[in-house]
Amino acid sequence: VYSIGEFSKITGITVKALRFYHDKGLLVPDRVHEPSGYRYYSPTIVTRARAILHLKEMMVPLEAIGEILDSYDDEADLLSFFIQHRTQIASQIATLRGVTASLDQIIAQERKAQTMSNCNDFEVEEKDVDTLLIASIRWRGKYGDCGKALSALYSAFGRYACGKPMDLYFDEDHKDDDADIETAIPIRKGTSVPGITVRELPGGKAISLIYKGPYELIGQAYGTLTLYARERQLNYLVPVRQIYRKGPGLIFKNPKNYLTELLFMLS
Amino acid sequence: VYSIGEFSKITGITVKALRFYHDKGLLVPDRVHEPSGYRYYSPTIVTRARAILHLKEMMVPLEAIGEILDSYDDEADLLSFFIQHRTQIASQIATLRGVTASLDQIIAQERKAQTMSNCNDFEVEEKDVDTLLIASIRWRGKYGDCGKALSALYSAFGRYACGKPMDLYFDEDHKDDDADIETAIPIRKGTSVPGITVRELPGGKAISLIYKGPYELIGQAYGTLTLYARERQLNYLVPVRQIYRKGPGLIFKNPKNYLTELLFMLS
DNA sequence: TTGCTCCTCACGTCACGTGAGGTGGC
DNA sequence: TTGCTCCTCACGTCACGTGAGGTGGC
Secondary structure: OEEHHHHHHHHOOOHHHHHHHHHHOOOOOOEEOOOOOOEEEOHHHHHHHHHHHHHHHOOOOHHHHHHHHHHOOOHHHHHHHHHHHHHHHHHHHHHHHHHHHHHHHHHHHHHHHHHHHHHOOOOOEEEEEOOEEEEEEEEEEOOOOOHHHHHHHHHHHHHHEOOOOEEEEOOOOOOOOOEEEEEEEEEOOOOOEOOEEEEEEOOEEEEEEEEEOOHHHOHHHHHHHHHHHHHHOOOEOOOEEEEEEEOOOOOOOOHHHOEEEEEEEEO | OEEHHHHHHHHOOOHHHHHHHHHHOOOOOOEEOOOOOOEEEOHHHHHHHHHHHHHHHOOOOHHHHHHHHHHOOOHHHHHHHHHHHHHHHHHHHHHHHHHHHHHHHHHHHHHHHHHHHHHOOOOOEEEEEOOEEEEEEEEEEOOOOOHHHHHHHHHHHHHHEOOOOEEEEOOOOOOOOOEEEEEEEEEOOOOOEOOEEEEEEOOEEEEEEEEEOOHHHOHHHHHHHHHHHHHOOOOEOOOEEEEEEEOOOOOOOOHHHOEEEEEEEEO
């Protein structure tokens, strides 16, 4: 016979766990010395201990382990149990995979935003823009009221989205109240549905500026970009684009760190 | 302002959870009516509630959520946290995958044993056996003492194992005490090491019988098989093989259900 | 008065780990 | 006597859910 400490070393189960299993009736010592309460285990019970360990490795809950060891005596009878248990574990894996997928997305997004935030410091850039397929809604109203349009676009075409959302401004000048705006998201594929147009947004040469900060102060950035164009006698087209590279996040909205690209296509 | 029930509907957080978050200081109502203890939430706090929900979806523990919401104000600062959290989730996935792998193995094994147990009822079968590569240890002793040899074989070649273990008996007659035995496991590849021989076990025509039950009574099965050979004037070779199709399992050992194949190669 | 919403305890979950405080045998 | 092993509580973990028992406003 072994004392609890010896039995613990033999089986690899902690003393605390052995006492707990005794309490639960899962692994009862062969003898308990009355006055002292010392537990003594015989070598024959080692098999049961090993069985418990094996089932624990398969993440079977203790209660089920108890039932299994007491009601069955052959592994074949456990087939249906194992199959069921396996599907359950598989669904846990699926859940976790969903979580890693979300985390990956957030991580990638933040990484991008960070490099963008570090590289460009308010410098105007000339670049070539590819033609994009977009899903869009055209509406009139105030700048910054694109929320409803955006959520409509994402609920209809979100699964095909392949880039950052943007607003296209059709007015020549700043309009506070009744601006002519097209809110759009780039998509991989799709066709128009009632209320939403799918179309190509032509590419070409453009000047662009990344602005960091709250939307209220974006006027400065427009100033910088129009000045740049005027100085170099570049003609730009309407609509101009305002691309939301980084807006309010899932968790925080911190306008100081918003990144917005202003893009003027050149004629 | 909303009552707790209204706020619960808006956010999708249960009333119980809202009270719990209040206790923990994670989501404190804007006002608590003194005499009644009624909690009242303002619409502005909905954002915080949503942030909590998002972080919970990523399986971030509540305490960490509290720290995040109170100490950070931009998602970029969370990058390292998210990365670390991601690796942790990934390791959980790895653990669970290990479990499903073990379960799959057990399930497959038991399924095989079950069909085997149902199809063959003590019927002698003539069959062709393929040549096998085996790792083996030859020793002398009692039938049934192959445990040590087996564990040595598995610890050296277990990762290349590709079939059930077997004993080869070199004695012409039953020997109780000092039998000449070679214990072997089929392997995919490998070369001899000190104490363990790797060699080919030649295939060919054979007669075989599957026996179900404890090892002590396997003598009957030998009788059946030798009788079959004698009646048909078939000559069989030494060593004969005893293949352990199903022995004691990880959890149970139930000798009544052991499946052992006796295999006599024909000359 | 009846229903509904809200409140505060207290307890349970799961498998132990972590002390605290004490005993028994070499 | 000192160390070591063993014992029994009691409490903590994690994020609430489940009652029980009671109150407040329409």
